[in-house]
Amino acid sequence: MTVTNSGDPASWIIVMPVKRLDRAKSRLSSRPAGERRSLAHAFALDTLGAALQSPSVRAVVIVTDDLLVRSDADDWGVTWIADEPDSGLSDAVAHGVQYVEHDSPNADIAILTCDLPALRTEELTRALAAADLVPRGFIADASGLGTTLLTARAGIRVDPHFGPRSCAAHVASGAVALDCGPVPGLRRDVDTEVDLWDARRLGVGPETQSAATRDRDETDRG
Numbered sequence: 001m002t003v004t005n006s007g008d009p010a011s012w013i014i015v016m017p018v019k020r021l022d023r024a025k026s027r028l029s030s031r032p033a034g035e036r037r038s039l040a041h042a043f044a045l046d047t048l049g050a051a052l053q054s055p056s057v058r059a060v061v062i063v064t065d066d067l068l069v070r071s072d073a074d075d076w077g078v079t080w081i082a083d084e085p086d087s088g089l090s091d092a093v094a095h096g097v098q099y100v101e102h103d104s105p106n107a108d109i110a111i112l113t114c115d116l117p118a119l120r121t122e123e124l125t126r127a128l129a130a131a132d133l134v135p136r137g138f139i140a141d142a143s144g145l146g147t148t149l150l151t152a153r154a155g156i157r158v159d160p161h162f163g164p165r166s167c168a169a170h171v172a173s174g175a176v177a178l179d180c181g182p183v184p185g186l187r188r189d190v191d192t193e194v195d196l197w198d199a200r201r202l203g204v205g206p207e208t209q210s211a212a213t214r215d216r217d218e219t220d221r222g
Helices: 033-052 065-076 087-101 122-133 166-172 193-203 205-219
Strands: 012-018 057-064 078-083 110-112 136-140 147-152
Touching: 012 033, 012 065, 012 087, 033 057, 033 065, 033 122, 033 205, 057 065, 057 087, 065 078, 065 122, 065 136, 078 087, 087 110, 136 166, 147 166, 193 205
Parallel strands: 012 057, 012 110, 057 078
Antiparallel strands: 110 147, 136 147
């Protein structure tokens, strides 16, 4: 596995599932398919960029069948594996976890969703510091229904329950909400236009800012 952060000693390996871009962000349905694809790509790159800067992150493993995302991973020196189950988010997560557990059995594992364009590195670092103190932890999304981060210390079963109302499912499975203070960018996943507006209010990363500006300029010209 490629180690992608050469800063302070770090224990966390991030598993980040990325859906094929041509299938992503269907709830941004008012936009043409090309815009949705461009934004989904930008969200993933900004999320990845923020994660790679964290001194708590040892490496990132991307689970994807998208050729462009695989090319990005190669360019950034990040490990990717195919989404062999190809049957939804939870199965992609489980596949990524299985890979990490086989390759790095003593690693702490964190599942990070790929649609967090307003994520700040320090937010993720604080969340992972809080995760050091519990066997399994999570961060709920801004709605309080979903999950954007799920963590498990080495030797603890990750037991992911991503999908509708995953926050309640993770609580029921014994995971605890991480006590790390306000982390609005880590909670702000983007599925809808309102979500994107809120992410931009918080301040998105450079890839999303560029994609959103480009899309607006093309609309104005049209």
